Amino acid sequence: MTRLLVPKFDSIPCPWTQENSRHDHQLIFPMADGSLLLVWCEYYADRPSHVTRDPTEIETGFGDEAPCRISAKMSKDGAHTWGPRFTLQANRWRHNAKHPNLIRLPDGEILFTFTAWESEQYRNVFLRRSTDECESWTEPEMVSEPGWYCNNHDRALTLSTGRILLPAHGVVGGGPYLGRDSKLCSWVWYSEDGFRTWTKGAEVTVPGRGAHEPTIVERPDGSLLCFLRTTTTKIWRTLSDDGGQSWAEPVPTELDAPDAESLLTRIPSTGDLLLLWNNVPSERGTLRTPLTAAISTDEGDSWDIVGNIDDRENFHVAYPSAYFHEDEVIIAVLHARQRTLGTGLRGGHEDL
Numbered sequence: 505m506t507r508l509l510v511p512k513f514d515s516i517p518c519p520w521t522q523e524n525s526r527h528d529h530q531l532i533f534p535m536a537d538g539s540l541l542l543v544w545c546e547y548y549a550d551r552p553s554h555v556t557r558d559p560t561e562i563e564t565g566f567g568d569e570a571p572c573r574i575s576a577k578m579s580k581d582g583a584h585t586w587g588p589r590f591t592l593q594a595n596r597w598r599h600n601a602k603h604p605n606l607i608r609l610p611d612g613e614i615l616f617t618f619t620a621w622e623s624e625q626y627r628n629v630f631l632r633r634s635t636d637e638c639e640s641w642t643e644p645e646m647v648s649e650p651g652w653y654c655n656n657h658d659r660a661l662t663l664s665t666g667r668i669l670l671p672a673h674g675v676v677g678g679g680p681y682l683g684r685d686s687k688l689c690s691w692v693w694y695s696e697d698g699f700r701t702w703t704k705g706a707e708v709t710v711p712g713r714g715a716h717e718p719t720i721v722e723r724p725d726g727s728l729l730c731f732l733r734t735t736t737t738k739i740w741r742t743l744s745d746d747g748g749q750s751w752a753e754p755v756p757t758e759l760d761a762p763d764a765e766s767l768l769t770r771i772p773s774t775g776d777l778l779l780l781w782n783n784v785p786s787e788r789g790t791l792r793t794p795l796t797a798a799i800s801t802d803e804g805d806s807w808d809i810v811g812n813i814d815d816r817e818n819f820h821v822a823y824p825s826a827y828f829h830e831d832e833v834i835i836a837v838l839h840a841r842q843r844t845l846g847t848g849l850r851g852g853h854e855d856l
Contacts (some may be wrong), residue, residue: 517542526545527546530543530823540827542579544604573600603619604657628646667695672690690709715733719767759783762784780813793819
């Protein structure tokens with residue numbers, strides 16, 4: 505039996521309430537003064553039925569298309585406590601604004617990308633810029649052409665060459681989205697000039713519903729390793745030798761997984777790779793528990809399970825992000841009990 509990893513601290517900075525009955529797609533971003541910024545998707549009530557609804561019933565307006573804004577809180581003590589909430593991106597669209605990514609350029613400028621949902625059939629990726637530590641932002645600029653596109657939370661990265669990658673997914677051919685029968689594919693937008701200009705790389709897909717929610721790390725030889733969410737009961741992987749412009753034919757890994765996002769990242773102190781994912785055998789269906797941690801010392805070719813971050817049977821624990829702070833890794837996740845959704849933080853040593 506896989507052991508449970510006991511965190512140094514465990515908190516819920518974004519709890520479920522009647523007014524805000526779902527929180528997810530989060531990240532932690534370091535500010536210039538050493539404080540940490542928690543950014544997440546905060547769903548909100550915009551009609552009477554949202555605050556009188558049965559909290560266990562998701563069909564009454566709090567699915568993926570529900571009203572949502574991107575909110576933030578600040579921590580001065582390494583994510584142990586958090587200050588008041590403020591709005592980082594208001595919802596200007598018919599459905600919501602979601603899926604934040606923040607990247608700091610060498611000159612200190614901050615890039616902020618997110619997905620805006622105009623309708624079930626159309627959503628697009630936007631970019632804003634700040635030169636004053638998130639105090640003010642340029643107007644949103646569309647990265648994607650009009651269609652059905654999504655970049656997932658906390659997956660943007662800067663390569664050793666300075667190239668910035670924004671992993672993304674969408675409908676093969678650009679959309680519109682026609683429900684779960686739509687075939688999904690993954691790619692990256694990449695830029696050499698801080699996303700003043702950018703290029704869309706080649707698309708990849710796999711059997712079943714396709715490939716989405718890619719997560720990517722750069723390896724010491726400059727190649728890129730990408731893990732893909734699929735409906736095949738396995739995580740799939742692909743490699744790029746040209747910085748994300750093209751990708752090898754994806755292949756399945758031996759890692760069991762439901763139709764849920766995984767996270768690949770590198771541990772700064774050791775150089776090893778860390779994988780967080782729902783280690784769920786195929787016979788258990790689409791359950792998103794447990795959330796498991798594994799370490800690779802050979803650049804993702806094999807994995808050793810370290811333990812479970814969370815294995816509560818009556819909870820879904822999913823959409824992880826990880827931030828390495830001093831001697832800790834701060835893992836933020838969505839956790840859901842009886843369909844109530846909130847964001848939690850768990851902290852532990854870098855070696856887990």
